[in-house]
Amino acid sequence: MVDWSGGNDTGPRPRKDAIWACIARGGRVEAPVYLRNRGAAEDWLSDLFAAEAAAGRRVLAGFDFPFGYPAGFAARLVGAPDPLALWDWFAARVQDAPGGNNRFDLAGEINAMFPGTGPFWANGLKRDIADLPRKDRRDGHGLPERRRCEAVAKGAFPCWQLAGAGAVGGQVIMGLPVLARLRRRFDAAAWPFEAWDTAPVVLVEVWPSLIADAVKAAMVEGEIKDAVQVQVLARALSALPPARLAALMDVDAAEEGWILGLGHEAELARAARPDPVPPALGNDCFALPAGVDWTSVDDALAQLRAGLHPVVASETLSSTEALGRVLAAAPVARRSNPPAPNSAVDGYGFAASAGAGTGPQVLPLVAGRAAAGAPFEGRVPEGHAIRILTGAILPEGVETVVLEEDVTADPDRIAFNGPVKPGANTRKAGEDVAEGATILAPGHRLRPQDLALLAALGVDRVAVHAPLRVGVLSTGDEIRPLGVAAGVGQIYDANRPMLLGLAARWGYAPVDLGHVPDDRAALRARLDAAAGEADVILTSGGASAGDEDHVSALLSEAGAMQTWRIAVKPGRPLALGLWQGVPVFGLPGNPVAAFVCSLVFARPAMGILSGEGWQVPRCFTVPAAFSKSKKPGRREYLRARLDENGHAEVFKSEGSGRISGLSWSEGLVEIGDGAREIAPGDPVRFLPYGAFGL
Structure with a gap:
């Protein structure tokens, strides 16, 4: 979507009353782009159209100025009611440079072709121009004041006014030549004048005021309205199903043109507000290949990576409010850094x-x-x-x-x-980053230093993913909350505060789902409620196959349950499933195993679900400060820390019930699937907790 301008170059810094453009691609809206003059805009559009064609994609390009004039105008200038011939007529006569153009003089020449006082008015120059009145004192030219669509569109201005508040006449004269060149260069179809169904580029007329309330709702103090409205309109049109978009384009306005979406304002406004939501996960997203019994860690990670995709919506925020959020689209520098030598x-x-x-x-x-x-x-x-x-x-x-x-x-x-x-x-100007450059890839989580970069480059709004809502639920009759006396055979709930803390440290929105006893009906009701509160659910306990393992039983009843027997220590059973479309990770009840499985399996999976992408921890090879004889079959993770010599020492006990080892340790030593004899000084893989985002 493009917000056009008929004026001169507006300078290197983003400002209002300039040219702004915004791309919605693949259901995601990118940051608006500032274009300082029509030459820059035509170059940017040409590069965009060429890139999309090379990628095998079609483009719907909307411009906010009339594509045609009231009936009778084209025939006077080109001898036939042909709006595209009129485009070429203007392209042959308009003179355009960043510092000035001939739109007022050309309008005076056109007026002289008509009887009486010609249709154009509002000379915006200091010098007088023959046949172009400064005020609206026209008569006798014989043309309608408005196109048919402008009579329907409340508040639309006619295309005869060249200067002053609401003037669109200059935009039309200076815009049609650009459209004429783009149409010929890219074999584009001009809607509604030409068949557009198979054209690689379709040029359409738009008017952001059709969704003025949605634009107003999206505005943040200090933002430029032109930039916001192209973004909101791009989001609205891209959110429409193809059949509905085609229905909006089914109009008959052969000579005068038409505003896309006119008469469907309510539908556009609804589409403008919600951000596109990714598709739901399939019921087989956790399915292992047939015949698989035990699964290696590498195979389990590969299956998770292949079966998941983002489940969060995207939205546009002020850059200053986006700390910790994950980029849904790559921002584009609106100015260079440095902006000048x-x-x-x-x-x-x-x-x-x-x-x-x-x-x-x-x-x-x-x-x-x-x-x-x-x-x-x-x-x-x-x-x-x-x-x-x-x-x-x-x-x-x-x-x-x-x-x-x-x-x-x-x-x-x-x-x-x-x-x-x-x-x-x-x-040098732009020696750090040049205006128009793409910065920070989608999936990047914004840090304080990134906010400095965005500010320096004039990027005031960014498209980000909504925070992944991570619901955490504890189960089991033996679990007691803190502050309540624990009797014989009861334990305090250690997993829930730990998992909620992990979600918060990873930049997600933790949702405390509380504790449910071993009551299948109560658990079903809690999961039903959680499906509306969370994007992913982490449970601990009840994930195996015993009499009181109700998480596994309910997921099996729902028809979307897989029990992964993973060759890992600590851990092994991992129940994975969907509850009303929401992914559920059934973690072991043992806190040490729940912690390790969260780091190794849940964190990278939630990276994909959140739009951040697959997270691979970076490890270091260090000398061992311990001895160990390991049998083949399972990958082991030992709680460890580095001593004063940089050697990895491990916790005194490998027992997964020893929770104190989690606080004692600084990371994990990973020992591969095969047999291993480790002596002090032998190299081992050390994964600091910082490598897991902690």
Whole structure:
């Protein structure tokens, strides 16, 4: 979606009344793109259309200006009611440059072709233009004031007004030539004038005011409305099913054109508000290949990675509010960093040739200085220097800066020893990041340093995934909450606070689902409620095949249950299933096993579900500070930490009931599936808890 402009170049910094564009691709809306003039916009659109064609995708490109004029206008100019011939007529006559164009003069020439006072009005220039009135004093030209669609669209402006509030006339004159060139270059179809069903690019007329309330609801204080409305409109149209979009495009407006979605405002508004939601997981997402009994850790991880996809919606936030959120689309730099050539030091600036000489150099100083935020107005003459401070934009005529410590200065001149290298102590515009560059890949979780980068590049809004809601549920009659006396045979609930803490540390939204006793009806009711509160559910206990393992039993009844017997220690049984479409991880009841299985299996799986992607912990090879004889068959994870020599020592007991070992340790030593004899000094794989995001 493109918000167009008929005016001049608006400069490097994003601003209102400029050209803004936004892409919705594959159900996800990207950040709006600022385009400073029509030349930049045409280049950007051309690159986009070419890239999408190369990827085998079609493009619906919407522009917020009329594609046609009221009936009778085209025939007067091109001899037939052919709007596309009219596009070419304008393309042959419009003169356009970043600093100015001939739209007012051309409108005066067109007016002269009509009887009376021609249809165009509102001369926005200081000089008078023949046949173009400054005010609306037209009569006798014989054309309708509005197109048929503008009579239907409440608040739409006619295309004859060239300047002033609400004027779209200049946008049409300056926009149709661009559309004419894009249409021919990419074999695009202009809707509703041409058949569009199979065209690689379809050009359509849009009007964001059709969904003004949705735009207003999406606005954040300080945002540019033009940028927000193309994003909201892109989201609305991309959310429509193909059949509904085709129905909206089924109109008959051969000469004048039509506004896409006119008459369907309520439907567009509904589509604009909710963000696209990924499809539900299939019931077989956890299914193992037929005949599999025991599953290795590597095979289990591969199965999880292949069977899952993101389950969270996306939304657009102010960059300042997006800390810790996962990017749903790659932001695009709206300005360069640095935005302009500038000085890297405090010193004196001059042309490169002025500092090229060998030995003492003396240069006269110009009056004034250049400082950050206060650029020097004017040009520094050849052979002169200027006082310049760190971060100041290099004035015209300055290419090199010499450090003030290397200069002797008086009020009128400076002296230094040459030669000084051309470009010394300066920064080039965009040497860090150039305007229009893609930054930070989708799936990246935003950190404080990323917010600094986004701010420096003018990115004020980002598309992010909604936080993954992780529900945590404990089961079992033996479990007691803290603060309540525990009797004989009862234990305190250690798993739930641990799992909720893990979810929070990983940047998810923890949802405390409480504790349910060994009561199948009560557990069913709790899972039913949890399905509406969480995107994924972690349970502990009740995941095996005993009489009181109700989690496994209920998931089996639901028809979406798999028990994975994983060759891992501690752990082994892992119940995986779906409850009303929500993935459920049935973790072991033992806290040590629940902790290890969460790190090894649940964390990377939830990375995919959250849109962050598969998370692989980075390990280190260090010498062992222990001895161990391991049998083949299972992969083992030992609670460990590094001693003062950087050697891995392991907890005194491998018993999975020894919860204190979790607090004692700093990570895990991973010992592979095969047999292994480990002696002190032998290399082992150490995975610090930091590698798991803790």
